[in-house]
Amino acid sequence: MRQAITTLEIRTGGRGLVEFTREVAAFVHDTGIETGLLTVFCRHTSASLTIQENAAPEVRQDITDWLDRIAPEDGGWIHDDEGPDDMPAHLKSILTGVSLSIPVASGVPVLGTWQGVYLVEHRTRPHVRQVVLHVSGE
Amino acid sequence: MRQAITTLEIRTGGRGLVEFTREVAAFVHDTGIETGLLTVFCRHTSASLTIQENAAPEVRQDITDWLDRIAPEDGGWIHDDEGPDDMPAHLKSILTGVSLSIPVASGVPVLGTWQGVYLVEHRTRPHVRQVVLHVSGE
Amino acid sequence: MRQAITTLEIRTGGRGLVEFTREVAAFVHDTGIETGLLTVFCRHTSASLTIQENAAPEVRQDITDWLDRIAPEDGGWIHDDEGPDDMPAHLKSILTGVSLSIPVASGVPVLGTWQGVYLVEHRTRPHVRQVVLHVSGE
Secondary structure, X not given: OEEEEEEEEEEOOOOEEEEXXXXXXXXXXXXXXXOEEEEEEEOOOOEEEEEEEOOXXXXXXXXXXXXXXXXXXXXXXXXXXXXXXXXXXHHHHHHHOOEEEEEEEOOEEOOXXXXXXXXXXXXXXXXXXXXXXXXXXX | OEEEEEEEEEEOOOOEEEEOHHHHHHHHHHHOOOOEEEEEEXXXXXXXXXXXXXXXXXXXXXXXXXHHHHOOOOOOOOOOOOOOOHHHHHHHHHHHOOEEEEEEEXXXXXXXXXXXXXXXXXXXXXXXXXXXXXXXXX | OEEEEEEEEEEOOOOEEEEOHHHHHHXXXXXXXXXXXXXXXXXXXXXXXXXXXXXXXXXXXXXXXXXXXXXXXOOOOOOOOOOOOHHHHHHHHHHHOXXXXXXEEOOEEOOOOOEEEEEEEOOOXXXXXXXXXXXXXX
């Protein structure tokens, strides 16, 4: 067994989902690993990762709205040093999580037909986010 | 170190939790791997995975009810192509997650006494769901 | 590639977050593995893991309060064998999750500047919690 690691920089346009399934698949392909385990890790506390429906764009809008309801800006949070979108961003990040583990078979991540890999930006303003990809296998 | 991979097909009876801890443990046992890492991955966007209490059946009922409260069918979602249970299913799937990582020691996943591995079906109707198991170690 | 595994015992003071980033980094360091994958796994159904902001203590307070709102003790849960904090603890554990996967580079977990690894205790009373650490790589 062998392994490979890299870091992606993903530009976000502020709050919302950015798909990067293609970049993830390209990384795995370039390693030549046929069977193994892919890990995706987001190095931030106000952005996170999720695997979701890659077909209907309305799904992404509903996800963003739902996260706003669950962790609203007017939630009366104590921590607001960086503005009203800061603490909700941390909470949304906890809910969605910052790591994904995806087995690899036949040289590709075993995502289902409708599954896409997304970075979820929780801050209002655009950011550049670092995502680490690691794959091991043979 | 070496690895093994397989796909389980899990039949659900519609919305609710289906335990498959036994199938997961059997897969690890059959590989003969004593120490390593097990990954469980659900290939869907309207079903997901969780590790929870394997003793009291009321816990499963409370979990299903809680998910319904957090992502209700009458939430005013834009996306409803596949019916009122579709968008809530996506949201519940994001909250619970589709991958689990469990170390293996002495030939078994290191689950605690009360931990069971569950597929969570979020759609109202029964489905057959694909779950990929990967283990690496020696 | 090679691997190592250990179990930490973490004392909690009742509901709240306990950081153990240092213990995790020390484990990885002691294995001498430079590049690889670290897995952190919590063996409980009423405590869980999260990666969050390690700077402002108010963030931890807001997280605990938010979890209480999302899974309140007076939620009318069927399961209450172990007291009113029992079922909310299970639900909070599902939301936050019990496993983390963190790539390792240059001998350290690739956590971002502001990321800390936390055990989240969801029960009211103090507990001793078992967390399994596994690392593979070379």
